Amino acid sequence: MKPVVVLGFDAASPRLIRDWALPAFARLRADGVTARTLNPPGLYVGAVWPSLITGVSPARHGRWCYDQFIPGSYGVRRMSPRDYQVEPFWMALDRAGKRVAIIDVPKSPSHALANGLHIADWGTHDPESRGFHTYPEALAHDVQRRYRTEPVGGCDSYGHDHDAVQQLCDRLIERAERKTELCLDLLARERWDLFFAVFTESHCAGHQLWRLHDPAHPEHDPVLRRALGDPLERVYRALDRSLARLLSALPTDATVVVLASHGMGPHYDGNMLLADMLAAMHVSGTRRDAVSTLQRTWHAAPAPLRRAINPLAVRAGLWLGRRRAGAPPGLGSALRTPDPTRMRYFAVPNNDCHGAIRLNIVGREPAGCVRTGGDVDDTIAALREELRTFVNEDTGRPVVASLHRIEDLYPGEPHGALPDLIIDWDRSAPIRRIVSTRYGRLERPPLTPRTGDHQPDGLLIARGPEIASGGDLDAMASVDLAPTICTILGLPRPDLDGHPIAAIVAPSKS
Numbered sequence: 001m002k003p004v005v006v007l008g009f010d011a012a013s014p015r016l017i018r019d020w021a022l023p024a025f026a027r028l029r030a031d032g033v034t035a036r037t038l039n040p041p042g043l044y045v046g047a048v049w050p051s052l053i054t055g056v057s058p059a060r061h062g063r064w065c066y067d068q069f070i071p072g073s074y075g076v077r078r079m080s081p082r083d084y085q086v087e088p089f090w091m092a093l094d095r096a097g098k099r100v101a102i103i104d105v106p107k108s109p110s111h112a113l114a115n116g117l118h119i120a121d122w123g124t125h126d127p128e129s130r131g132f133h134t135y136p137e138a139l140a141h142d143v144q145r146r147y148r149t150e151p152v153g154g155c156d157s158y159g160h161d162h163d164a165v166q167q168l169c170d171r172l173i174e175r176a177e178r179k180t181e182l183c184l185d186l187l188a189r190e191r192w193d194l195f196f197a198v199f200t201e202s203h204c205a206g207h208q209l210w211r212l213h214d215p216a217h218p219e220h221d222p223v224l225r226r227a228l229g230d231p232l233e234r235v236y237r238a239l240d241r242s243l244a245r246l247l248s249a250l251p252t253d254a255t256v257v258v259l260a261s262h263g264m265g266p267h268y269d270g271n272m273l274l275a276d277m278l279a280a281m282h283v284s285g286t287r288r289d290a291v292s293t294l295q296r297t298w299h300a301a302p303a304p305l306r307r308a309i310n311p312l313a314v315r316a317g318l319w320l321g322r323r324r325a326g327a328p329p330g331l332g333s334a335l336r337t338p339d340p341t342r343m344r345y346f347a348v349p350n351n352d353c354h355g356a357i358r359l360n361i362v363g364r365e366p367a368g369c370v371r372t373g374g375d376v377d378d379t380i381a382a383l384r385e386e387l388r389t390f391v392n393e394d395t396g397r398p399v400v401a402s403l404h405r406i407e408d409l410y411p412g413e414p415h416g417a418l419p420d421l422i423i424d425w426d427r428s429a430p431i432r433r434i435v436s437t438r439y440g441r442l443e444r445p446p447l448t449p450r451t452g453d454h455q456p457d458g459l460l461i462a463r464g465p466e467i468a469s470g471g472d473l474d475a476m477a478s479v480d481l482a483p484t485i486c487t488i489l490g491l492p493r494p495d496l497d498g499h500p501i502a503a504i505v506a507p508s509k510s
Helices: 014-019 023-031 044-054 090-095 139-147 162-189 201-213 222-228 231-249 271-300 303-325 374-387 478-488
Strands: 004-009 033-038 067-069 076-078 100-103 116-120 133-135 194-199 255-260 263-266 345-347 354-359 390-392 400-405 421-425 433-436 440-443 452-455 458-463
Touching: 004 231, 004 478, 014 231, 014 263, 014 458, 023 231, 023 255, 023 458, 033 478, 044 478, 090 100, 090 194, 100 162, 116 139, 133 139, 139 162, 162 194, 162 201, 162 222, 162 231, 194 231, 201 222, 201 231, 201 263, 201 452, 255 478, 271 345, 271 354, 271 374, 271 433, 271 440, 354 374, 374 400, 374 421
Parallel strands: 004 194, 004 255, 100 116, 100 194
Antiparallel strands: 033 458, 067 076, 116 133, 255 458, 263 452, 345 354, 354 421, 390 433, 400 421, 433 440
16 A cells, blocks of 8 residues: 655645745645645634544534633633544544554644554644643653754743744744654654654744734834844745655655645734624613613603603713713723623634624523524624624724624534634734724734734645646645545545545546
8 A cells, every 4th residue: 555644834824835935845846736725614723633634524523712612501611632523534544454653733632543653742833731742652752852842832932022033933943853853763664554744833933923024014023024034934944844855755655745734824803802892782782772661661651750750861861872872982991791691692712813703592502592593683684784883993994804604604514512603804904993983992902922823725735656747726625635545545434524636546647
């Protein structure tokens, strides 16, 4: 059986790979086929690797964020690799007797392998709570003895001055070089049926160094850029050198798949303001209901009673009217999120790129108040209209570009645990201060020092002895990777959501 080697580059921008004409990537593209990869819509930031390694959508594997809403409650919980509802595709290969080596595949649940090894979180971006460990367990000592503890640590802990940026860049390159040596060592030990290793230095670098790469970024520092060059490009070129070394060490009959999981761009989104936006809408709605109730009660009261309390009613009506017309400037700094059990909709975690909203539906939530059917449609229509009133104070553009129902993004799939609505932010500029003619002004500082953030599409390049060279394939779904590899290795998986990529599993010679 001919081996398969998958080399991943986490959150490496396909555009930058092309723009910088990285030599190893360029040679691989010339020798093989290339496809744009489509990641799970709206949930891709936390679901890209779970979907790649399980071959199913987040509606089935159940993981798309570090914290997730708990169905049947109004709470959230921290997710772990134990929460996957579908196992990684390589477990079926292992049971079939295939020799597999898994090295630092992000967000991958760890299982003991009967016919291979798994190195987890030696050097990954945002490792899982368990941290570095291996199967077999004795391998951990060997890895640390030969390659020591990874040198980067948490990339959010580095500052933005010259020395901190230089140190982060140097350490990322050092980690890539050490992992290359580790992979070369493992490749030399035996012939693997599946060898799957991922480099995550592009992910850390994209988050922390984007401001220096992008002259249009508001935090761009031209003085530091002149002193250091483009540190993001330095990291990418180091990864390209790692790719070249690994390609030269592979068996000539191997099918090679190189994957840039998803892209990177400026960190412009409004998720830190979403809960405040919904709270302001709820508070305004509550006050509007209070005004209506007061008015109905007032007109139903006897005339002598109205005359007796008229001065108080006038003062209350004026106060409620002012509050109804718009919240005062600075509301965001003092606003407290109302109890979600009393709201028709509330924000739920979904990383940074896309906002996520859960409807408080009767029969599904413990204190549901939105009835299924027309009430859901009316609630979403009203919510869409209200969200349009919020504009970016710095640009005058609406901050919400679009609002999607989850059943439109994942048709025919189970939606009970997913958010009901996904927000696409207008990411043309930073969103720091927003204003609404109905709800006033809201402002929040960034929740993270990261100046770069994810973009949805990735890149796949495949090369093999029978794969036609220099071709561009149609866009493929990220869930297509797992069934493609299984099919190449003689273990078709019709139970997965994806489909084998015909040009790779049944290629025609050029």
